[in-house]
Amino acid sequence: MSKLSRREFLKRSAVSGAAAAVIMSGLNKPAHASAGAGKGVQYGTIIDLTKCDGCSHLKVPACVTACRQENKSKFPKPVPSEEINYYWPHKKKEDWQDKKQLTNRLTPYNWTTVQKVTVEHNGREVEVHIPRRCMHCDNPPCANICPFGAQGKTPEGPVVINHDLCFGGAKCRTVCPWGIPARQAGVGLYMKVAPQYLGGGVMYKCDLCYHRIKKGQVPACVESCPRGAITFGPREEIKQLAKERAKEIGGYIYGENENGGTSTLYVSQVPFEKIHQQLAKQKAGQPNPEAPGYPLMPVNVGNYLDTANGLLTSMLVAPVAGAALAGYTAYKKMKGGE
Amino acid sequence: MEKIKRHSLSVRFVHWSVAISTFLCIFSGFGQMPVYKRYKIDQLPGLAWTSDFSVTLLIHYIAAIVLIFAVAYHIVYHLIRKEFSILPRRGDFKESYQIIKAMLTGGEEPESDKYLAEQRLAYAYIAVMLILIIITGIIKVLKNLPAVSLEMNTLTAVSAVHNAATMLLILGIVGHLAAFLFKANRPLLPSMFTGMVDKEYARHRHSIWYRRLQQKNDKS
Numbered sequence: 285m286s287k288l289s290r291r292e293f294l295k296r297s298a299v300s301g302a303a304a305a306v307i308m309s310g311l312n313k314p315a316h317a318s319a320g321a322g323k324g325v326q327y328g329t330i331i332d333l334t335k336c337d338g339c340s341h342l343k344v345p346a347c348v349t350a351c352r353q354e355n356k357s358k359f360p361k362p363v364p365s366e367e368i369n370y371y372w373p374h375k376k377k378e379d380w381q382d383k384k385q386l387t388n389r390l391t392p393y394n395w396t397t398v399q400k401v402t403v404e405h406n407g408r409e410v411e412v413h414i415p416r417r418c419m420h421c422d423n424p425p426c427a428n429i430c431p432f433g434a435q436g437k438t439p440e441g442p443v444v445i446n447h448d449l450c451f452g453g454a455k456c457r458t459v460c461p462w463g464i465p466a467r468q469a470g471v472g473l474y475m476k477v478a479p480q481y482l483g484g485g486v487m488y489k490c491d492l493c494y495h496r497i498k499k500g501q502v503p504a505c506v507e508s509c510p511r512g513a514i515t516f517g518p519r520e521e522i523k524q525l526a527k528e529r530a531k532e533i534g535g536y537i538y539g540e541n542e543n544g545g546t547s548t549l550y551v552s553q554v555p556f557e558k559i560h561q562q563l564a565k566q567k568a569g570q571p572n573p574e575a576p577g578y579p580l581m582p583v584n585v586g587n588y589l590d591t592a593n594g595l596l597t598s599m600l601v602a603p604v605a606g607a608a609l610a611g612y613t614a615y616k617k618m619k620g621g622e
Numbered sequence: 623m624e625k626i627k628r629h630s631l632s633v634r635f636v637h638w639s640v641a642i643s644t645f646l647c648i649f650s651g652f653g654q655m656p657v658y659k660r661y662k663i664d665q666l667p668g669l670a671w672t673s674d675f676s677v678t679l680l681i682h683y684i685a686a687i688v689l690i691f692a693v694a695y696h697i698v699y700h701l702i703r704k705e706f707s708i709l710p711r712r713g714d715f716k717e718s719y720q721i722i723k724a725m726l727t728g729g730e731e732p733e734s735d736k737y738l739a740e741q742r743l744a745y746a747y748i749a750v751m752l753i754l755i756i757i758t759g760i761i762k763v764l765k766n767l768p769a770v771s772l773e774m775n776t777l778t779a780v781s782a783v784h785n786a787a788t789m790l791l792i793l794g795i796v797g798h799l800a801a802f803l804f805k806a807n808r809p810l811l812p813s814m815f816t817g818m819v820d821k822e823y824a825r826h827r828h829s830i831w832y833r834r835l836q837q838k839n840d841k842s
Contacts, residue, residue, distance in 0.1 A: 371660065373661065373662055374660070374662075422768060423766075423767070423768040423771075427777075428765060428766045429654065429675065429679070429766075430781070431654050431655050431656075431781065431785065432778070432781050432782070432785070433774070433777035433778035433779075433780065433781030433782070434778070436772070436773070436774035436777050436778075437771050438774070439771075439773075444774070446774065446778070449778065453655065453656050453660075455654070455656050455675060458675060459675060484660075544768055545768075587768075588675075588676065589766045591676065591680060592679050592680060592683050592763075592766060593766055593767055593768075595680075595683045595684070595687065596763065596767065598687050599683065599686065599687050599690065599760070599763060602687045602688075602690040602691040602694065603690050603691070603693075603694035604694070605691055605694075606690065606691040606692060606693070606694030606695035606696075606698070607694045607695065607697075607698040609695055610632075610694070610695040610696070610697075610698035610699035610702070611698055611699075611702060613632055613699060614632075614698070614699050614702040614703050615702070617630075617632075617703075618702075618703065622630075
């Protein structure tokens with residue numbers, strides 16, 4: 285230190301200060317800490333599958349435990365199971381209150397899970413661990429098609445469900461390419477209407493710890509990961525970083541194009557087609573292969589609204605065309621003396 | 623029986639395109655709620671598609687395009703021709719009451735113009751609902767675009783208006799159809815298909831309109 289000249293010290297301080305500012309302003313830093321963030325900055329995450337090992341030293345991965353702990357207060361509080369009706373006229377109901385402890389799948393009480401597959405790539409077997417939760421899509425069909433507007437994309441990026449308004453029709457789960465939202469019966473607005481005949485409960489899923497983001501903190505999963513496999517930051521920087529990382533490892537990105545783009549980007553050394561294949565194989569071997577809560581990874585999956593959005597021009601032209609035809613008809617008729 | 627013209631082709635075109643597109647919008651809209659799978663409607667023969675949201679959404683969009691086209695046509699057509707006989711007038715509530723009372727008791731009805739007072743009110747009611755549904759519907763369509771995102775509260779409010787106005791519209795349609803429970807109203811029915819109505823009926827029930835037609839004929 286004594287050898288360090290005053291000038292050099294200042295120079296280094298300035299450089300490290302600038303570096304710190306860059307780090308502070310960006311990655312793993314929350315909403316308001318971001319330099320010049322303010323309104324309009326959307327956030328996203330990178331999940332680096334080369335770093336995630338599924339917390340093999342733990343019984344339950346750290347992100348899963350942290351998520352459950354952090355979001356406990358938002359979990360469903362349904363009436364007791366015996367008081368929950370079937371979804372008339374069907375003889376079934378989606379009730380998870382006795383399976384709260386499940387961590388190997390998505391449920392209303394478990395918003396993140398870590399999947400594990402073994403993939404053959406370049407002549408060797410690679411074990412891949414994949415933390416799964418809501419992808420927080422750029423144009424979320426789940427939110428767009430909710431008939432009650434009970435789901436929406438926040439200005440910061442997370443897609444959140446309004447648990448007080450949700451009726452539990454589960455349409456959001458159907459249009460989600462990954463079937464992420466999970467339904468719990470016996471709770472929510474429908475219980476106040478005609479629970480025997482209408483509605484099905486409330487949908488639950490990851491909200492990217494929206495309450496933390498608003499406070500300027502990072503999501504619990506990001507904070508808890510012992511290997512720093514999940515990175516949080518402004519959407520655009522995240523995108524850039526994912527590309528750099530993929531280039532660095534000669535790997536692949538998932539989420540950039542899927543469903544029209546998501547704010548969760550996976551980076552992997554092995555192609556996602558292979559991961560998807562293995563996940564699909566696992567799912568097919570389950571007692572109920574149709575069961576939701578075990579998301580796959582379909583590559584380049586399209587957005588449910590693509591076809592409908594293609595009709596936009598017709599919709600905008602319709603009133604103009606109607607008016608034009610009316611003008612023509614009325615003119616012709618009046619000219620004819622009618 | 624002698625007939626006179628009541629509805630031009632334009633009017634019939636608008637009526638039926640609005641009716642059919644509205645029916646399709648309501649049917650496909652319920653598919654979005656979603657109800658057809660829940661109540662096993664999709665298990666009825668030929669109705670499996672009803673629980674496929676992508677099919678019902680497409681029907682909803684296409685029917686909405688037809689509806690918007692017809693509504694725009696209707697407004698512009700009658701504005702140009704300055705035809706406002708279906709708009710409500712002062713005293714229509716009282717007059718409707720008198721007409722309905724007369725139909726029930728067999729008493730004397732007040733004289734009517736081209737449209738009965740309750741028809742003018744029904745028109746206004748259905749028009750207001752349709753306009754509300756179309757405006758909120760367009761907002762909902764725009765928010766489906768990748769570039770458009772709505773605040774959650776706005777989205778909830780827009781959806782609530784869209785749904786509530788639809789329920790009120792359905793009530794209105796039921797009322798509109800229930801009008802034909804009354805025998806007195808039935809001679810009007812063919813006019814929405816052929817455009818023609820019995821002359822005697824018009825002279826008797828829509829006497830103000832009939833006299834005006836006569837005067838016009840006399841002049842020409």
